[in-house]
Amino acid sequence: MAVGSGGGGAGGDGPGEDRGRQLLLRGVELDRHGRTEEAEQLFREAAEGYGDFNGMYNLALVAERTGRIRMARLWYTEAFRHGHPEAANNLGVLLHNQEDPDAAQWFRIAASTGHPQAAANLRRLEAAAPAPLVDPESAPVVKYLKAEAAFKRFEETGDDASLVAAVNITRDGVRLAPEGHPARAVLLGALRGVLRHRYDLRGHTADLHEVVLVAQEELAARAPDDPARTEAAQAAVGLLRDLSQVIGDVEPVRRAVDIGRQALARPGGEQEARAHLEASLCGALTSLAVQHTDTGDGGAAAADAEATIDGYLDEAVALGRAAVERLPADDAVSRTNLGAALHMRGSRRGSPDDLDEAVALLRAAARTAENPRNRADAATNLTSVLRSGPPSPTGRRTGARPTRWRTRRGPSCARHPGTIRGR
Template identity: 30%
Template sequence: MVDDVEECRAALRRCPPGHSDRSSSLNNLAVSLRDRFMQRGDPSDLDECIELLWAALLLRPPGHSHRSSSLNNLAACLGDRFTQRGDPSDLDECIELHRAALLLRPPGHSDRSSSLNNLAVSLGDRFTQRGDPSDFDERIELHRAALLLCPPGHSDRSSSLNNLAVSLRDRFTQRGDPSDIDESIELHRAALLLHPPGHSDRSESLNNLAASLRDRFTQRGDPSDLNECIELFRAALLLRPPGHSDRSLSLNNLAVSLRDRFTQRGDPSDLDERIELHRAALLLRPPGHSDRSLSLNNLASCLIDRFTQRGDPSDIDESIELHRAALLLHPPGHSDRSASLNNLAASLRDRFTQRGDPSDLDECIELLRAALLLHPPSHSDRLSSLNNLAVGLRDRFTQRGGPSDLDESIELFRAALLLHPPGHSDRSSSLNNLAASLGDRSTQRGDPSDLDERIELHRAALLLRPPGHSHRSSSLNNLAASLGDRFTKRGDPSDLDESIELLRAALLLRPPGHSNRSSSLNNLAVSLRDRFTQRGDLSDLDECIELHRAALLLCPPGHSDRSSSLNDLAVSLRDRSTQRGDPSDLDETFSLFLQLSQLSHAVSRTDLAAAKSWVTSAEETNHDSALVAYETALKFLDQHVAL
């Protein structure tokens, strides 16, 4: 390479200004310097290359037979310098030079399709930098024009099909127009037909088609798209055997698509294979590899998913170590440091949730503080950082009861809400987060202003979740619970009445088969029992009992909530027995309590509380099950303490 450059320098010296071959010699030296830049990355080679190409262009004025190639060469090198340094003026100049070259290659010119493609690529780069949609649209039209110049049988047709397909996929990613992704897929299918088995570009075509099918699956959820995507990624991987430069990329692509299928179907074999693929990719990205941190993070994320599904502590431990290793590769000043801090924090929080080790939560919070410092006001990720730290502090308050943690959590949630102004898609969840923390503080300190604000925030969130919204039932329930708390504190019957109406509305949105139906039945039943206690209307108590019966049917033997459901129904029947004196209600009460003695899993506080409720009821009514009630309560207590 050095010899090439020096030979070209010597040739240029033999062509002084005025020599007929000077422009060619300038161009040749520039090309050799660009080749050396590509090999070594020395910016001075690229700068000199550009100066030489400017000089060559001046010697090829309008009308010169080689002017279009000079314009093209100079544009390409300015594009290289933009890629290296990011100076927008280089990119703008690159685009203008490509436009000028295209004008010199009118319809019928042999290099017109090349010029159309070059200008399209440069406009795509400018769109990526500045986001002007007109650049994107022009890019696509240029690729369409280039494809028309590469009819079936043309040697460049497959690359032209691919260029247009990739551009349409990019526009789909930006705007979500389904026609763009449909066309992209058809173009990639056509390109794949031109790359039959044995073709050097087949693996790339398989990969491109798979990626577009995955995008369409993400939008529409058609499992056939995902299944085809996975098979194509498998086929691409077979064409990239050990030793292939793109094998690690293929391993990663297949792993990501298996994650999508696992998320959709929950097949543990997809998750296990995904982990093995990411392990294999990591082995191909040893210390010093530019994508090692990405592979560390991908494997860590998979292990978290498996931990969430199966609870194996070794998975969460390995995930944390991998995230620690990724963080070491993102030192202060690295653009991905904040993401690494957040990932490690999330894994530590998951482990804290499982094991309760306070040191995990403390480290999680410190990492989230460090991430927040890297997201100052106006940073696009500040909002998520505020929210993450607020959640961590709220967790620590729940564990230890430190009022300063709760106060800081509330202030952070307030700051996050300011970044979710009216019209923001996540405003309702931000209102809900702040309301929940104010509810915690109201419970701890009893400040009525916290409770009132909590209610107003839940009202505001409910307005943003109109009929048809996926989270409306949750918002109805949250507002109802807040009003129920205020009724308990102040006794205003209108709060209780509104709470009951909201709970009825929530129950309608949780029909038979809904995962939260039993809790909705129970919540409404408890509120009706409260109103019965206040006003004595037996119809409220009757409805309460029927709701508790329905909830119990959804908590069969072995269900973790069965003991509380048995207790709720038993206590309500005991209350009705007291009111009406019907012995069948009292008989059913203790028949329900006796089922507690048959629980084999009883270890929770809820189970123990239900047994104590049985003891109390048996004592108050002199029921002959009192001895069994005591024995059951003691057994549950022993089991609970043993944990």
């Protein structure tokens, strides 16, 4: 039975900047002239560097055409998450050609958005099947869509029952997607998002413990070349740091630092996502420096402990500056985290330059933050810097307890996290 897919090319407006579109158009032209490898490089740069969903889609087309099925599935899925109108139908075609029963789910999703070819493909599949191919109540992707609808109802009405429903339905979807299922990582990302949202609202430690486990499971479920892996790592870093601060245990923030370092060591990923990860890792390293000061790291020699703390802070400042340079000027999280790291380092070393830079960053964060919590954190840290006054001539404040810095974990998802439309 024949099923049809959408066409290739640039198509659509896409969210990328002009540079991303230029890369995409040049790649399409090269591909038309048979220079596939060069075209693929440009598509990848548009996708990873500029978040261009047309670049993602064209990467999937090239991968499918050259027989790299797993890569094609990943990039069709990512293009779909970012809103490409053809990606779901093409993913259904790819899966159908591989005799994968999940093809019907993707045709159904594409048809629900008004895609005529997907609706026709779905009718052909259903007509050829002796019985329904998918149980609507048990398909993981259908659970995902039901959970997304419940979360949107919560956003619109504030009805707590809708938020509870979003959590429970997404949990059901995860249970129905065993290890290796193509929807498992997306469902885990969605569960991570709704649990984090509920924790932010209620502050229940049980939700925080669960979402930390879910975030780490999601990261393990994402393939090394999954474009969403960097975003998943950033979420895990922030959540582990939060848990460390809530329960007063240094081990979760150590794990956060390990995850962040490993993720940044991997090439690839969208540049904006990597910058947010750098900002989160900056915050985690500052928290680790604070807790290291508290514990003395299990009785380690004082000189070694001081050198370790300095190392954490130097790494935090370097990462924070890299993030601030690459993120928009109104990104309060990166500036708050870098300001906290600079204040702690400047206070320890007697560096007026660090403290002046911290004040400027925190003032900017407090002025530009749209999220009330981010604004409050920046203002609290700014007050701490201004009250501490100039550093002592010796720099280090022996005997003083470290300031409890309020670092932020990164951007919060305002809609059902892991949503098809991306961040």
